[in-house]
Amino acid sequence: MPAVAIVGLDCAFPGAPDPEAYWDLLMRGAEAVGPIPEQRWDPREVAGGSRGAMTQGGFLAAPDVFDNAFFAIAPREAAAMDPQQRLLLQCAWRALEDAGRAPRSLTGQGVGVFVGTMGSEWAQLHLPDHTRVNAQFGVGSTVAMAANRISHHLGLTGPSLVVDTACSSSLVAVHLAVNSLLSGECDLALAGGANLVLTPSLGVVYGHLGLASAQGRCLPFGAEADGIVRSDGVGLVALRRLDDALADQQPVYAVIRGTAVNQDGRSNGITAPNPWAQQAVLESAYRRAGVTPDQIRFVETHGTGTVLGDMLEVRALGLVHGIERELPCAIGSVKGNLGHAEGAAGIAGLIKTALSLRHRMVPATRFGHQENPQLRLADRGLSLLKAPLRLGGQEVLAGVSSFGIGGTNAHVVLASAPRPEPVRRPRRVDGPVGCGVFTLTADTPEALRRNLTAAAEAIGRRPRGEAAPLCWSSNRVKTGLAYRAAVVAGDTVELAEKLRAAAEDELLRAGVAVRPGRGPVTVFLFSGEGAACAGMTARLYAEHEVYRRLLGEADAALGPYLGVGVRDLLLAGDERAARGPLARPAQFAVGYALAGTLRELGVHPAGVLGHGVGEYAAAVHAGALDLDAAARLLAAHALPERGDFASVARTVTPAAPALPFASTLYGRLLVDEQLDAAYWSAQAFTAVHFHEAFAALNAALTPSHVVEIGARIDLLDQLAGADLAEGGRLLSASPEPGAGAAALADLVAELYLAGLDPAWEACYPAEHRTLERLLPYAFSAETRYWKRSWASSQPAPAAAPAAAGAPRTIAQSLVMAAQQVDPVTRLVIEAVREVGAYEADRVTPATRLYQDLGFDSVMLMQLKDVLEARMPQMADISVQQLLPALHSVATIAEFLNEWITVQVAAPSLPGRS
């Protein structure tokens, strides 16, 4: 079977809100089992009569926290959603980021979603009361939605399904995802599962089955083992075919070499394990992986800590692994740490194993030192891990088992990731580091600040090193949301400092952040020879691959005509590049290479202007002159003894500029005039009309960003009083002759904040374009949704988010204050808020129903009902009539105002009482 790579993951388990914490918990050998939180149910209400009712379990600390606004889900809908769905949605986003993908960039792509859950206790709680159910609760309690929500909100169009094989659900989901990838059905898949313990019922059932631990803890393979405790969990892995992942040079946690699923068939009862079937599923997985049992270094077992289950599982393992082998097969079970996460148990084991292979260390099994001697592990070629096992540098193979109570068994064979071709980045003593633009985006200014702070903290913990690979990774992963931040940094210490400073920015603290609209309108101003100076751009040449190549191109074009290399003059700091006949070609070469570099970085000007000799580079950039022609003209001008400029000019065939071209010869935009022999002859010997030309360009294009293309600021100084568009900015590609890649990165960062989506790969040399894992998105923990309706049989209270207590941002308050809200608008706002149970500051006249609030057709119908109840005149409005107005609060209000006006004009419509 071809291999599949685990390229990303995310999870939350009891005592471990994220993968790092999970690994830490495992390595500490900690136990996350504790008493039942008040939020779930009151154990006193069930303890009495119910045999074996659970008193302990593994519980997520904050299962109610959900950043619904991030996914544009209305509070009312969020409150009606099975928390398993909510947790999976955030988990999916983070797992995709961990896999080096910007989740929004996957919209419309056939990414598969395979989720295992053991039903939905939420549905058990909320669906039976048919007097209280509504559309939101119906959808929110549907098991399939656990996968479908992810596909819907992230726009993923591959297979999307929930699988339920009881306790083996999430490992079976992984098996299905792997098969889907291998069949070519999808190229990227999310697989895993979720489990939330919301009712005491299943605990009681386990009691009846003799599976519940009376002591309230799981002791896998322990002498004192007496059963399981139930626990929460959510986890997803992002999977790709290994070949694809390697071709993309993607970091890989571990490789899935083979998977198998089978059934107990007619065993001694539907809930009784069948060791022969377990043996068969192991053998089948090893066969598919093309490995023999003696190659398996360790197995993360199902290991529940029930006496019979443990015994039958080691018997099956022994039948496979009890062979001639160098070392016994190490076994362990995460259930000693977490309890039994049921539908999420398989993914807990798989993520543990993937992290073990990545860290080359297998955590000890908690309580492993109290091994049950009757299991005779040593005789079966097995050894329970009582201390962490360090794995060597060679390839290591491992297995993961998960068995369902109904007899559906799954086994997955994992291998350590193949070692990538090492990327060596040697550095001389005190040598320079590169630089990059670190980007971060978020759905609100507050979220931007939260994520900046988290990134600063995580990067600040690293040893000082190159920032560029982290920057490149952030460009790939951390883009795509509305609010943008960008900082330029050379090393990681500087990066952490700048991220911290950005987070502490006063405006951002006040809730104001950059949310670019359509993107910048830039114009390029090419400086003339007045800006030339010795040694200009030598540092940029040393630091920037693209600039180096393009300056080389210009040099090669000029060389044959000039008989001297302008590049060498520039790099040597030769004065001839600054004054005398060679200054103009040198200035041209710099302009050509700078503008070309910006183009490769994705900065495409809306128009160009060149001052003096700058017109040559402007003309080349606008496609009106080819490089060779420009070189010939410049050489003819520089070396008059070699020929008559006019005669050379006649050999040049100009093309019409592809961009608006502001001519400093005419002091206006070119209309039909050609950049022909006559033009260049006149241009060479006529006064420059810079201000007039710029005024014309500015009037025609109203640029948001005026970028000077030259080795230092020259033309921009002359634009001090220019009448720029509001917020218009004057920028330079090289603010001083000694500027380097960092100055160019500053420019790219500023344009990115203005809405440009740069061609990031041109920002970095190949050795810095390596993907590194960044901290995944930090969601808001401000909103919580929890309905405890089991304990009291009271009807569910109206859903409302728990008080977030988040102060209104200054910006929002300003917006609210500035808007004079008429009564109809106020009414619409109230209706919208009622439908979604939004907080006051979420709904303003400008709020858009679909984009900002995530309205769907069900909510629209509800909105119409609510409006009708408050405005009886509305009863006559059909859905069809209302539809075009359903863009924002303001457009609805406008429509209704108009409707009322018409009704006043014709008050008595026939047939109405």
Place this chain on the structure above:
Amino acid sequence: MSQKPTYLAGVGTALPGKPVDNTELGRHFGVSDEWVDIFVGTRTRHFARDLETGEVRYRLADLCAEAGHWALESSGLSGADMDFLVVSSTTPDTLLPTTAAEVADTLQFNHLPVYQVQAGCSGAVQVLELGRSLIAAGHRHGLVIGGDVTSKHLDVRKNISRLPTDELVNYVLFGDGAGAAVLSAEPAGERVALRAVLNRFTGRGRPTGQVVDWYGAADRDTERPMLYEDYKAIEESLPQMSVEILWELLDGLGWSAADIDYLLPPQLSGRMTQRIVDHLGIEGVKEVSCVDRTGNTGNAMPFLQLAELMPQLQEKERALAIVVESSKWIKAGLALERV
């Protein structure tokens, strides 16, 4: 010797902040920059603490972790590949936890042997020798680091112009920094074989050449100087000791002086290094020194030279490093060859 060679797979360095030149040094301590230029021959050095405020901007552990990180980067290996970590220093941040343990934590190493060596200038050679032994014992890869924050002993409020010379030199000779090497059982990364390591205590019965003292709460009122350097004895002994180190290494390997392409001489000061090289009297080798730019960085020094050497050393070329620790007269040296 039929022992399989150990290989340097990567080398990394870390120098804190911007270089401090003699003019700036002179301004802070009231010492003549001309005197430093001429008699010491060191032009710049880096300090882990701010000369204006005395504030510590880099801990030794920060510098060591950074150097270790760069060494890993240059080797192409990852932290998870490392089977051991060894750090040497004269000036650990704290006695406990060891700087080695702090560095392991910063580099996210876990569950592996971590050693700290208390040493002076010979520390780099000591950790390379220890690393080589660990690899011979079966480990595959390891990280060895040497570093010092000698500025710990510079009193930034002091005008030193009136200090006796044996204390004064400490203010102008030293710099802060760290260096590291990734060692491997196979030729990986830089592919430089460690052909020989020399590490000899030769101080029996000899007066101490250098003292770096420390004290705890019980003797905080002591008047004794923290630093002492018998610079006359050092000047006298070093050239001869260096010659002996050179020839012990060459003879042990069966090499002649003509077989070596690069020489990494002791880095006491720009001037002293020059005297030693002249005394060695071997022709046609390229000297690799950086003390004039970095000051004497103690345990980091040979690593800084190795980092300078790496881009120059061609396949089949050989280099020899000579190190002397004058505290108790330790002779040390390395022989390297790129395969």
